[in-house]
Amino acid sequence: MEYTVKKLAALAGISARTLRYYDELGLLKPARISSSGYRIYGQKEVDTLQQILFYRELGVELERIKEIITSPEFDMTSALIEHREKLLAKRKQLDILIANVERTIAFAEGRTQMSDKEKFEGFKQNMIDENEKKYGEEIRKKYGDEKVDQSYRQFKNMTKEEFNKWQELEKQIKETLKEAFLTGDPSGELAQKAADLHKQWISCSWGSYSKEAHAGLAQMYVADERFREYYDKEQLGLAEFLRDAILIYTGMKEK
Amino acid sequence: MEYTVKKLAALAGISARTLRYYDELGLLKPARISSSGYRIYGQKEVDTLQQILFYRELGVELERIKEIITSPEFDMTSALIEHREKLLAKRKQLDILIANVERTIAFAEGRTQMSDKEKFEGFKQNMIDENEKKYGEEIRKKYGDEKVDQSYRQFKNMTKEEFNKWQELEKQIKETLKEAFLTGDPSGELAQKAADLHKQWISCSWGSYSKEAHAGLAQMYVADERFREYYDKEQLGLAEFLRDAILIYTGMKEK
DNA sequence: CTTGACCTTTACGCAACGTAAAGGTGTAAG
DNA sequence: CTTACACCTTTACGTTGCGTAAAGGTCAAG
Numbered sequence: 001m002e003y004t005v006k007k008l009a010a011l012a013g014i015s016a017r018t019l020r021y022y023d024e025l026g027l028l029k030p031a032r033i034s035s036s037g038y039r040i041y042g043q044k045e046v047d048t049l050q051q052i053l054f055y056r057e058l059g060v061e062l063e064r065i066k067e068i069i070t071s072p073e074f075d076m077t078s079a080l081i082e083h084r085e086k087l088l089a090k091r092k093q094l095d096i097l098i099a100n101v102e103r104t105i106a107f108a109e110g111r112t113q114m115s116d117k118e119k120f121e122g123f124k125q126n127m128i129d130e131n132e133k134k135y136g137e138e139i140r141k142k143y144g145d146e147k148v149d150q151s152y153r154q155f156k157n158m159t160k161e162e163f164n165k166w167q168e169l170e171k172q173i174k175e176t177l178k179e180a181f182l183t184g185d186p187s188g189e190l191a192q193k194a195a196d197l198h199k200q201w202i203s204c205s206w207g208s209y210s211k212e213a214h215a216g217l218a219q220m221y222v223a224d225e226r227f228r229e230y231y232d233k234e235q236l237g238l239a240e241f242l243r244d245a246i247l248i249y250t251g252m253k254e255k
Numbered sequence: 256m257e258y259t260v261k262k263l264a265a266l267a268g269i270s271a272r273t274l275r276y277y278d279e280l281g282l283l284k285p286a287r288i289s290s291s292g293y294r295i296y297g298q299k300e301v302d303t304l305q306q307i308l309f310y311r312e313l314g315v316e317l318e319r320i321k322e323i324i325t326s327p328e329f330d331m332t333s334a335l336i337e338h339r340e341k342l343l344a345k346r347k348q349l350d351i352l353i354a355n356v357e358r359t360i361a362f363a364e365g366r367t368q369m370s371d372k373e374k375f376e377g378f379k380q381n382m383i384d385e386n387e388k389k390y391g392e393e394i395r396k397k398y399g400d401e402k403v404d405q406s407y408r409q410f411k412n413m414t415k416e417e418f419n420k421w422q423e424l425e426k427q428i429k430e431t432l433k434e435a436f437l438t439g440d441p442s443g444e445l446a447q448k449a450a451d452l453h454k455q456w457i458s459c460s461w462g463s464y465s466k467e468a469h470a471g472l473a474q475m476y477v478a479d480e481r482f483r484e485y486y487d488k489e490q491l492g493l494a495e496f497l498r499d500a501i502l503i504y505t506g507m508k509e510k
Numbered sequence: 511c512t513t514g515a516c517c518t519t520t521a522c523g524c525a526a527c528g529t530a531a532a533g534g535t536g537t538a539a540g
Numbered sequence: 541c542t543t544a545c546a547c548c549t550t551t552a553c554g555t556t557g558c559g560t561a562a563a564g565g566t567c568a569a570g
Contacts, residue, residue: 001371004516004517005516005517006515006516006517011371011372011375012375012378013375013378013379014378015558015559016517017557017558017559017560018557018558020518020519021557021558025557034517036517036518036565036566036567037517037518037519037565037566038516038517038518038566039517039518046371046374047374050359050374050375053375053378054356057352057378061556061557062556062557063556076363077360077363077364080356080359080360080363081360083356084353084356084357084360087349087352087353087356088353090349091346091349091350091353094342094345094346094349095346097312097342098339098342098343098346101309101335101338101339101342102339104305104335105332105335105336105339108331108332108335109332116256116266116301117266119301119302119305120266120267120268120305120308123267123268123269123308123312124268217472259547259548260547260548261546261547261548270527270528271548272526272527272528272529273526273527275549275550276526276527280526289548291534291535291536291548291549292534292535292548292549292550293535293547293548293549294548294549316525316526317525317526318525
């Protein structure tokens with residue numbers, strides 16, 4: 001299939017000017033020029049344009065895109081896989097923004113508290129990592145946490161001490177779990193310690209404890225993406241690892 | 256709390272230049288100017304900036320944003336609700352793009368066919384609404400859901416039938432629960448039906464079932480915000496209501 | 511053979527800042 | 541006390557990714 005500027009533009013949902021501009025930059029040259037000077041694009045150009053638009057969507061500058069796709073090491077398939085990852089990350093950021101707007105609505109209606117910092121959650125691009133690295137926990141402690149904790153405690157109707165213990169346990173579980181994950185053995189000492197910490201953790205919020213409930217929740221950690229993501233975003237496979245550790249801990253699984 | 260340019264910029268994840276530019280445009284004026292000529296922002300400005308960034312995120316021009324937020328009919332809460340809708344629409348578009356990149360990967364590997372038109376699905380902006388109106392659920396079913404479901408199924412290692420049942424149950428639980436919520440009685444017939452559906456639901460992903468596990472999970476529904484939000488975003492208090500219904504269903508609570 | 515929808519190049523315009531330049535301010539440490 | 545340094549100010553020009561004319565050539569249909 002061959003396309004003129006207007007036709008390719010219509011197909012891709014961009015303007016003809018954009019295509020001429022891309023030609024001018026040397027980013028996307030037409031396959032050939034017709035006898036009357038018209039730009040004619042072919043199959044290869046269609047695919048390249050798709051790549052360009054993926055990069056553009058992700059906020060890459062046109063000059064940089066040119067460098068990337070004209071590089072001899074450029075591989076279509078691995079580029080696509082990278083696009084996928086980046087798009088998923090973008091979606092996560094969007095999810096944070098949506099959570100933000102929902103929280104802000106609740107705040108406007110007086111249903112909850114909200115710190116100034118929380119009001120801008122999800123806007124920052126890669127600032128997320130930067131902030132974490134630069135200031136570590138400090139900023140969060142200073143502005144956000146006390147208020148946030150307050151509202152969480154309300155829901156969990158815990159005392160401040162109970163809540164602190166709960167939070168501390170959560171941190172310990174994650175740390176122990178990540179360390180245990182490196183051993184690869186869910187029946188090992190570290191993994192079993194994580195499972196024990198996890199038992200204490202759920203005992204905090206449930207009044208009681210039972211092996212069955214614990215094992216059941218472990219299953220849920222893998223089955224339900226709300227939980228799975230929470231652990232897997234730290235380390236892929238961590239949710240599954242925790243499940244196995246708990247199943248062994250509760251005696252629901254051998255070895 | 257009062258902020259200088261740099262501090263507010265850091266809070267919101269933008270540059271100081273941007274704040275000065277917004278001042279220049281008359282989009283966001285500081286609350287006052289210090290004796291030495293410094294811009295000082297207050298609480299009101301923080302909230303306005305949040306609004307501005309929501310609009311900016313949605314691609315609205317600064318001049319237009321100025322018109323909107325300085326309009327006498329401007330209502331914060333309804334604006335936020337609109338933001339939420341737009342952001343959800345944006346997420347839908349992103350989902351289409353993600354489905355596109357996944358399809359393109361499959362195409363590059365020769366696992367499927369793909370038309371030129373399909374290669375640009377998800378790039379176009381307002382095409383979203385058009386697509387929704389024109390094809391309704393069809394496109395999503397065809398491209399989006401199937402791929403998404405596939406990856407979920409992998410993690411849950413369910414067959415397609417099991418997965419469909421699981422999804423169907425989830426929908427029924429929500430519907431029944433919302434209806435039951437209106438009666439206000441967690442021991443009533445509808446609420447108990449929801450609890451029973453919920454039992455079936457967890458039986459799908461856990462191999463087994465126990466009352467203790469079920470009751471434990473119910474506690475977690477209120478204690479853990481990951482779960483709580485899932486139900487409370489439908490209707491505030493729904494998570495708590497479900498917990499009570501399940502506790503009664505499992506005989507862990509009287510009345 | 512004319513009309514209208516396409517195509518061409520050239521060129522200026524614009525939004526939303528980034529990036530210096532040149533200078534004043536605030537405060538903590540030597 | 542002053543010196544350093546991180547902040548603040550205004551002014552002003554630069555950049556990216558196009559939009560939008562202007563002035564003209566091309567092509568298929570009626």
